[in-house]
Amino acid sequence: MRREVMIIAVLVSLAVVVGAVGWSGQVSLLPAATLFPLLWALSSTRIAAAVVAAGYFLAASRGLPSGVAQFFAADLWVGLSFWVAAASSFVAVHAVFWTARSGLVKAVRYLLILALTGLPPLGITGWAHPLTAAGILFPGWGWWGLLALTAVLIGLASRIGPAIAIALSGLWLWSAASGTNQILPVGWRGVDLEMGASLGRDSSLQRQRNLIALVQEVAGSGAAVVVLPESALGFWTPTLERLWREGLQGVSVTVVAGAAVINANGYDNVMVAIDGGGGRVLYRERMPVPVSMWRPWERWIGETGGARASLFANPVVEVAGRKIAPLICYEQLVLWPILQSMLHRPDAIVLIGNGWWTTGGNIVAIQRASAKAWSALFGVPLEISFNT
Incomplete structure (x- = not known):
């Protein structure tokens, strides 16, 4: 029991780091968010998966509480309430579709999660979506790049997730070295x-x-x-x-x-x-x-x-x-x-x-x-x- 709790604590801590780094506002760090599916897949229980998802989303959207408080000229607790409410659908989807089964079943379920958190109605609050990093990892690939990253994310939720994570880290380092410049329309x-x-x-x-x-x-x-x-x-x-x-x-x-x-x-x-x-x-x-x-x-x-x-x-x-x-x-x-x-x-x-x-x-x-x-x-x- 103690070992399981320690593993969950490690996964949640890593999810918080991944959310905070990926959604820091630095474009080159966006690919950090793509490591989240691996942490979700490694969760041993549905509750653990929910807590890992909460850690990632709350870290990614950490600017919301103070922003809401400023917008409504209200106390910080109002912002905190919005913060938790915004995370609810993201956490619920990751909890509902979690499964103890590995391999293809878990990978297909994560594909459903990507769709549900990206499209309305749940996609209305679908912030911090890992697919946003496609342009950093596959610049110029267009829809093929989006499909490639989708395949990578699904793979991270499968049995070979750790191996894919290592390869993804190498691709991330290469993209960071290449840089991402804003293309401006002439005139x-x-x-x-x-x-x-x-x-x-x-x-x-x-x-x-x-x-x-x-x-x-x-x-x-x-x-x-x-x-x-x-x-x-x-x-x-x-x-x-x-x-x-x-x-x-x-x-x-x-x-x-x-x-x-x-x-x-x-x-x-x-x-x-x-x-x-x-x-x-x-x-x-x-x-x-x-x-x-x-x-x-x-x-x-x-x-x-x-x-x-x-x-x-x-x-x-x-x-x-x-x-x-x-x-x-x-x-x-x-x-x-x-x-x-x-x-x-x-x-x-x-x-x-x-x-x-x-x-x-x-x-x-x-x-x-x-x-x-x-x-x-x-x-x-x-x-x-x-x-x-």
């Missing part, structure tokens, strides 16, 4: 802002005029498309559209920026495209942040106010002559939005976010690392714009 410029919580909440015309002046300055340096963060424009209205249209008259530039569009039941978190000829809603977010933005239960009880999830709508959109895969903030933490977009072979990935509430944490760094990994996997240029 596009993502602008990072440091406006904190005021971005999107300061509705003054002066704030918008300042942003227009910033865009004019960036366009003057040769950018044909300027990308601004999530919520940069606040609420998108005809008055705001006219202000930007007039401000961009005579400037050869297209602006892609985050905004919100009010509707009867709440609002849509969107990207808009603006130039001297006017503006339009370019993209409606498929997966807003659960609870803080997306609250589907409100309709059941007759309340309104939350963000609408467009789910599988508009996976790619066209702007400035390019087909782009648009991702707003939370969508970069889960698996399925980027994979759905990649099915349509976009010319570029455009990621915007508003991470003021993550101050002191690593969530924005994780989003950037994940985006670079997907860009590297499919060889698709990437542009990022964040507010902190």
Whole structure:
């Protein structure tokens, strides 16, 4: 009994290390997450598998408690409650599909786990997915790279898992030596802002005029498309559209920026495209942040106010002559939005976010690392714009 407890303690400790290192925000360290399936497979009981999964997920999402507390201006216990709740589906799936049987049975079950934690509905909170590391281990392989890593992860859950882990470590060292550089789309410029919580909440015309002046300055340096963060424009209205249209008259530039569009039941978190000829809603977010933005239960009880999830709508959109895969903030933490977009072979990935509430944490760094990994996997240029 004592020996079994010690083995579980070692596996949980290793899971915590793997989660913390893999999801540190350093793109080269993402492959550490791929070692988790081996630890899960080595668990001797269902309870042990659940605890190992909890250790990995909680370590990977360790920035959530303080971030939630900042967002809601609440005590840390509120963030801790969200942290535990977010881990529940991940832990439950790994516990339910654990089996004492080894070999093919366990490998097939882990394949089911990969699918369930990557796709809706459970994939809605499917953070820290090991497949995110595919672009670091198999850069440029595209879908073949995703399949290759899937096979590796399944193999880690089989009898030959330790041998595969050794080979995987060698591949990881080779990828780290090769490095991963962000591929930038020519003529596009993502602008990072440091406006904190005021971005999107300061509705003054002066704030918008300042942003227009910033865009004019960036366009003057040769950018044909300027990308601004999530919520940069606040609420998108005809008055705001006219202000930007007039401000961009005579400037050869297209602006892609985050905004919100009010509707009867709440609002849509969107990207808009603006130039001297006017503006339009370019993209409606498929997966807003659960609870803080997306609250589907409100309709059941007759309340309104939350963000609408467009789910599988508009996976790619066209702007400035390019087909782009648009991702707003939370969508970069889960698996399925980027994979759905990649099915349509976009010319570029455009990621915007508003991470003021993550101050002191690593969530924005994780989003950037994940985006670079997907860009590297499919060889698709990437542009990022964040507010902190």
